Amino acid sequence: MKVTVNADKCVAAGQCVLLAPEVFDQREEDGIVVLLDDAPPSELHATARESAMVCPASAIDTVEE
């Protein structure tokens, strides 16, 4: 799986960090998304996908490889 984030679209809702803290973090200064792992191991695929699904700003994309 390939994960990408769009920091310009991000609204710092933080749901991705709650769901998949191994994959996503937030910038300290404004809470905008930081991608920790763009190719997470298979056990994190479900929560990464769910993060993309619930992101209110559609700032996360996951592509299955």
Add this chain to the structure above:
Amino acid sequence: MSTETTDLPPFPGAHNARCPFDPPTEYTDWRKSAGLRRAVWKDIPVWVVSRHEDIRTALADPRISADMGELQSFVGFDNPPPMFPRMDDPEHARLRRMLTKDFTVKRINAMRPEIQKMAHEFIDQMISKGQPADLVRDYALPIPSLVISLMLGVPYADHEFFQQHSTTMSTTNATKEERGKATLAQFGYLQELVARKETEPGDDLISRVLREHVETGELDRMTLVINGILLLFAGHETTANSIALGTLALLRNPDQAARIRETDDPAAAVEELLRYLTIVHALVARVAKEDVEIAGQRIRAGEVLLMNLPAGNRDKAFVSDPDTLDLDRNARGHVAFGYGIHQCLGQTLARAEMEIALSVLLRRLPDLRLAVPFEELNFRHDMNIYGVHELPVAW
């Protein structure tokens, strides 16, 4: 009222007194009809969006604006400064990002021990005062009020002042004059507070925004004041009602209460409570900036849309058996905090407060019960934020 609106149903409708947790049937039925339902809100005809997917679509559409002008601004001002939930991008993003720093998952998690301590202290006080107690006044309201006071740097000693004015501001049948007076009182209060923090800054959001954005000339003082009122209001009214109504829902479903009592991670349970309760009924309004189509419905530029969040969260296309409170289900993706770029700024804080408040309460008082018959409870049909006015409990 114009002839165009006389035959239309009002939005939102009142909850059925016998099923106070369920949105009115006629409003959830609107999910079933094609297109969008026409209704009346604030004396004007609106389109009501009731399906989960349609709400997401509408709230993510940049052609649909959150700037409702006078329909949803603070009354009492001639030229009110902008509030970030009523702004569109890019101006909205600019202002919101000045505030997000204090609401990140890391910052909120760091506050958890302190919130936990507060919850225990308010329970201690409630117990020492004796039973029955009003859980709203003694527990559900004080916790988020104290938390948001500390975050913003508002003295908690003034909580009765801001709670009282917040109540007036969110009473749907308060007159324009009453709401204007309450808003101006809050405005004057926050203005003085901001002035004080310019000379005596503290470790709080208002002092930080002053230092990082007002002193640099990025943000004017009035805009900080008005958005401060908003954070103060949104920071305690919403969570307080979620805690109180959530407690009531759990008292009505003891097997579900046991799940919260027994788990060390109530996050998923709180997510389901947020979905099931959906306390914001008719605040998420939008206006089309150009002609758009939502759910096959043509909406003309200038027409207003209302998000029927309770109906969306009870949509079978979103979760199965939606009218059942099931704390074991995965309710993530609900629209209780809205959706799109305006999704609740304080959602991580609200989740943490609900998790802590409900866990501590149910563990400390395992025999918690209603002290009056359920039928006598006074639900907040008259308020912008749903809940119970009082929740008399014994233990």
